[in-house]
Amino acid sequence: MTIALCFLPIIICFVIYTLLLKIRITDQLIAVLLGLIAVFPISLIQYFLPNFELFENNPVLQTLLKSIIIYGLTEELIKMLFLIPIPHKKLSESDFLFLAFFMGLTLGCFESTVYFLDHLQKAASRGAQLLLSQIFIRIFTSDLIHMACTGLGGLFLYSCRNKPVSISVFILAVVLHGIYDFFAGFQNDLKYFSIAVIILAFIECRNKYVSLQNLCENRLTIFY
Numbered sequence: 001m002t003i004a005l006c007f008l009p010i011i012i013c014f015v016i017y018t019l020l021l022k023i024r025i026t027d028q029l030i031a032v033l034l035g036l037i038a039v040f041p042i043s044l045i046q047y048f049l050p051n052f053e054l055f056e057n058n059p060v061l062q063t064l065l066k067s068i069i070i071y072g073l074t075e076e077l078i079k080m081l082f083l084i085p086i087p088h089k090k091l092s093e094s095d096f097l098f099l100a101f102f103m104g105l106t107l108g109c110f111e112s113t114v115y116f117l118d119h120l121q122k123a124a125s126r127g128a129q130l131l132l133s134q135i136f137i138r139i140f141t142s143d144l145i146h147m148a149c150t151g152l153g154g155l156f157l158y159s160c161r162n163k164p165v166s167i168s169v170f171i172l173a174v175v176l177h178g179i180y181d182f183f184a185g186f187q188n189d190l191k192y193f194s195i196a197v198i199i200l201a202f203i204e205c206r207n208k209y210v211s212l213q214n215l216c217e218n219r220l221t222i223f224y
Helices: 002-019 025-048 059-083 093-120 125-139 142-162 167-184 189-223
Strands: none
Touching: 002 025, 002 093, 002 125, 025 059, 025 093, 059 093, 059 142, 059 167, 093 125, 093 142, 093 189, 125 142, 142 167, 142 189, 167 189
């Protein structure tokens, strides 16, 4: 039952995309499959990366840079690369962004499943209830940051295909993901700053989407 909760966001997203947004089921399945496959190279690369030994005399700065470089850069680069196979030529800009969201959500859900299975054996009866609450927390935090940052990666691809290229969008995805992981690692009230990062990530998704659309429209107007 608990494992099923990890996949509940995928089911909800699938229903919304199919019934309300009218996105083709085949495109959704491609996004889900790519999100699943992307978990493996991310896990392998992060497992074999050497320990981050810079700024050992400053553990806060070391943790922040580790979060940005090892988690933010690695995950967002791979997720962005795995967005390339999505058949974008048959999609509107908004549909492609929504599918990028879906891929990021899928990756987050599978990460939550791995997290649950990894901790399941350690959980006693009391610990199992705590683990269940942690699953809900991950659904509304980790899954959402994956959605937003993958959306920013999708917008970067959109800019590459339609010009002008906006590298700042991808850098923003990396930095926001890293800062989220940095704050999420705290055990005190500082962890709540991660929620602000999630909200900011979705706001930036909207702002960058509108900005890129305007740039492309202006470019077409000048061309004609």
